[in-house]
Amino acid sequence: MTDLALHTPAPDRAQRRRFGARISPAFGYAFALPSFLLMLGVLLLPIALVIAMSFTDYELGATEFSFVGLENYATLTDDRGFWKALINTLYYVALVVPTSVVLGLLLAVLVNGLTHGRKFYQVAFFLPVTSTLIAMATVWKYLLHGTIGPVNHLLVALGLPSIEFFGDPNFVMPALAIIGIWALTGFNMVLFTSGLTAIPEELYEASAVDGIDSPLERFFTVTLPMLGPTTMFVVITTSITAFKVFDTVAVLTRGGPQGASDVLLYINYLEGFQYMRIGLASAITVVFLGIILILSLVQARIIERKVHY
Amino acid sequence: MKPADGPPHQLGLTMTATVSISAIEKRFGATQTLKGVSVDVAAGEFLTLVGPSGCGKSTLLRILAGLIPQDGGTIHIDGAPVDHLAPKDRDVSMVFQSYALYPHMTVRENISTPLRVQKLHRSARMPVIGRFVPGQATARAEIASAVEAVARQVEIESLLSRRPAQLSGGQRQRVALARAMVRQPRVFLMDEPLSNLDARLRVHMRGELSELHRQLGATFVYVTHDQVEAMTMSTRVALMMEGEIIQVAPPQEIYANPADIRVARFIGSPEINLFAAEADDQGQVSVAGRPTGLRTKPKGPLTIGLRPEVIAVNGGPSDIAIPARLNRMERLGHDVLLHVRPEVDADTSAIVRVSAAEVEALRMRGHLEERLTLGAPAASALLFAADGKRLPSRAAQGVQAAERV
Numbered sequence: 001m002t003d004l005a006l007h008t009p010a011p012d013r014a015q016r017r018r019f020g021a022r023i024s025p026a027f028g029y030a031f032a033l034p035s036f037l038l039m040l041g042v043l044l045l046p047i048a049l050v051i052a053m054s055f056t057d058y059e060l061g062a063t064e065f066s067f068v069g070l071e072n073y074a075t076l077t078d079d080r081g082f083w084k085a086l087i088n089t090l091y092y093v094a095l096v097v098p099t100s101v102v103l104g105l106l107l108a109v110l111v112n113g114l115t116h117g118r119k120f121y122q123v124a125f126f127l128p129v130t131s132t133l134i135a136m137a138t139v140w141k142y143l144l145h146g147t148i149g150p151v152n153h154l155l156v157a158l159g160l161p162s163i164e165f166f167g168d169p170n171f172v173m174p175a176l177a178i179i180g181i182w183a184l185t186g187f188n189m190v191l192f193t194s195g196l197t198a199i200p201e202e203l204y205e206a207s208a209v210d211g212i213d214s215p216l217e218r219f220f221t222v223t224l225p226m227l228g229p230t231t232m233f234v235v236i237t238t239s240i241t242a243f244k245v246f247d248t249v250a251v252l253t254r255g256g257p258q259g260a261s262d263v264l265l266y267i268n269y270l271e272g273f274q275y276m277r278i279g280l281a282s283a284i285t286v287v288f289l290g291i292i293l294i295l296s297l298v299q300a301r302i303i304e305r306k307v308h309y
Numbered sequence: 310m311k312p313a314d315g316p317p318h319q320l321g322l323t324m325t326a327t328v329s330i331s332a333i334e335k336r337f338g339a340t341q342t343l344k345g346v347s348v349d350v351a352a353g354e355f356l357t358l359v360g361p362s363g364c365g366k367s368t369l370l371r372i373l374a375g376l377i378p379q380d381g382g383t384i385h386i387d388g389a390p391v392d393h394l395a396p397k398d399r400d401v402s403m404v405f406q407s408y409a410l411y412p413h414m415t416v417r418e419n420i421s422t423p424l425r426v427q428k429l430h431r432s433a434r435m436p437v438i439g440r441f442v443p444g445q446a447t448a449r450a451e452i453a454s455a456v457e458a459v460a461r462q463v464e465i466e467s468l469l470s471r472r473p474a475q476l477s478g479g480q481r482q483r484v485a486l487a488r489a490m491v492r493q494p495r496v497f498l499m500d501e502p503l504s505n506l507d508a509r510l511r512v513h514m515r516g517e518l519s520e521l522h523r524q525l526g527a528t529f530v531y532v533t534h535d536q537v538e539a540m541t542m543s544t545r546v547a548l549m550m551e552g553e554i555i556q557v558a559p560p561q562e563i564y565a566n567p568a569d570i571r572v573a574r575f576i577g578s579p580e581i582n583l584f585a586a587e588a589d590d591q592g593q594v595s596v597a598g599r600p601t602g603l604r605t606k607p608k609g610p611l612t613i614g615l616r617p618e619v620i621a622v623n624g625g626p627s628d629i630a631i632p633a634r635l636n637r638m639e640r641l642g643h644d645v646l647l648h649v650r651p652e653v654d655a656d657t658s659a660i661v662r663v664s665a666a667e668v669e670a671l672r673m674r675g676h677l678e679e680r681l682t683l684g685a686p687a688a689s690a691l692l693f694a695a696d697g698k699r700l701p702s703r704a705a706q707g708v709q710a711a712e713r714v
Binding site: 065202203205207208209210211212213214217220221222225226228294 | 371374375395396397401403405406409410411412413422423426431434435470488574592697
């Protein structure tokens with residue numbers, strides 16, 4: 001029997017023949033080396049450098065620096081401003097992620113069910129993603145303006161007190177969150193739409209024959225479980241994007257009023273590029289990376305148990 | 310199998326109904342998928358809708374299930390029109406090609422879904438909180454024992470707490486069957502349920518489905534493009550092409566007595582051999598100028614169909630004789646398929662099925678390299694008019710059988 005099988009000689013570990021030549025395995029590594037170095041230099045080295053710098057007192061332009069151990073981290077834990085920024089960021093994430101994911105899912109299901117105008121709605125809701133947030137921030141600044149903003153006009157017309165959105169410490173984070181939700185929902189909708197098209201039609205037919213005829217029950221029996229993998233991806237990407245909130249803060253509020261809209265990346269930017277304290281900024285970056293890493297791992301773990309591929 | 314330990318769920322012979330499909334039409338945009346299809350299915354019958362892909366058979370099944378509305382015509386189940394009813398109210402079950410199991414549910418939950426919808430209150434079916442809705446204990450117990458009973462019947466009791474992803478194709482198929490059976494519907498609809506299985510399992514499941522049909526006594530409407538499934542399982546076969554049913558007949562009948570040349574070509578493997586022929590003023594049929602012992606009514610061009618197994622090679626004088634040369638042979642073990650080219654018509658080719666022993670005999674006599682004579686009795690020939698319709702034929706009386714060539 002074995003004589004009949006296609007005879008493949010056992011690969012010789014030390015030497016291998018290619019096109020008649022004997023090639024040492026070291027050649028393989030030599031060819032892989034450039035791309036490996038590129039990956040090392042472009043992806044891994046910067047992160048290693050940031051981690052290393054977080055243990056120094058380096059300031060931009062300084063000719064010398066010294067290792068200070070965990071002093072930067074100690075400074076951060078004692079700094080009320082840092083804690084405030086961390087809490088503000090978490091608040092922002094807590095507002096933006098659930099809202100934009102649920103809204104994105106809702107829009108995807110509603111738009112996908114349309115027979116006419118589906119393309120129009122998809123493009124319309126996707127527009128905020130394609131427009132630059134800094135440019136659109138001006139529009140939002142006008143919309144939510146305390147005196148001339150149409151939103152306040154509406155509130156007043158309804159007999160409600162007007163709100164200085166970007167001037168009131170209680171409203172500045174929700175106002176920023178609204179802009180974040182506006183920017184992210186369309187993207188989430190597109191991701192959910194692609195997830196919806198992957199659900200086999202026969203599953204809906206089977207549920208109809210089984211007697212599941214209320215749209216809500218069909219949604220919870222077929223659509224939502226089948227969107228498990230998509231939901232996991234959407235939640236993780238949305239969380240990371242929300243954590244990285246920076247541009248609207250930098251343009252609209254600059255952390256104000258009284259630090260009510262300081263977020264992690266914004267104080268990171270201030271430390272690194274305004275006060276030139278690279279060591280401290282690096283420590284903030286490391287904390288930031290750590291949070292995102294832990295968050296992604298936890299989410300992946302939790303959602304994986306609910307996802308059935 | 311364990312003896313019945315008193316489950317209240319008896320899979321009896323009561324659930325059966327007639328299905329009457331009349332003048333069903335369906336258009337998708339400009340194309341007419343169904344052109345007024347009518348067929349009556351008797352109670353307890355196993356009717357197979359067979360035809361090439363795109364002939365509208367799956368569409369017809371979905372209209373029957375109530376999944377898509379028809380543009381014209383009516384469906385009656387057990388004599389009552391069901392056109393206005395939702396799928397769940399038609400008392401039908403369906404098995405899908407992809408099995409369509411809910412991937413996030415266990416096998417037990419999958420099978421119990423139709424019953425949960427039927428017997429539990431809507432609030433009790435809600436995820437998580439549904440468990441705390443009171444007053445559903447009896448219904449839940451009934452559902453549990455019904456699920457156990459069907460799982461036992463299709464032999465998947467040990468898989469009940471698995472998820473579909475952990476099952477093989479054959480096991481998923483059984484789960485899909487169990488889900489269809491658990492509600493005890495009067496009519497089973499099956500949409501190519503075996504086409505995702507490997508060849509060996511398909512042969513096995515053909516037998517099991519036939520047995521299941523016998524046990525349940527329910528009406529089966531079965532869609533397939535596989536003529537073997539149609540021939541082996543059905544009580545009757547309905548052959549569909551281009552949105553129409555061309556012939557409805559028991560399997561043997563549709564093979565031996567096709568009403569149309571398209572039916573003759575679709576049913577039977579290898580395909581039926583077709584030869585151009587001509588009927589003269591007296592009704593005598595000749596193939597390429599050679600008279601045969603066949604007579605038919607209208608004169609003019611026609612087609613003679615000969616099944617591969619009715620042709621004898623160098624078998625002595627016969628009613629129809631066609632000279633041919635051997636192209637190649639396919640040995641199937643017991644049988645051999647001879648691919649031959651008739652000398653009368655260079656364009657056609659024909660396939661003859663003979664036993665291995667006959668081929669050996671021909672080879673020993675050195676006949677395979679020479680010109681062969683394909684012979685067939687007149688009674689076995691099928692005549693078709695130029696428009697494809699079947700023509701009546703009879704063996705001519707007193708006409709000399711064609712000479713050996």
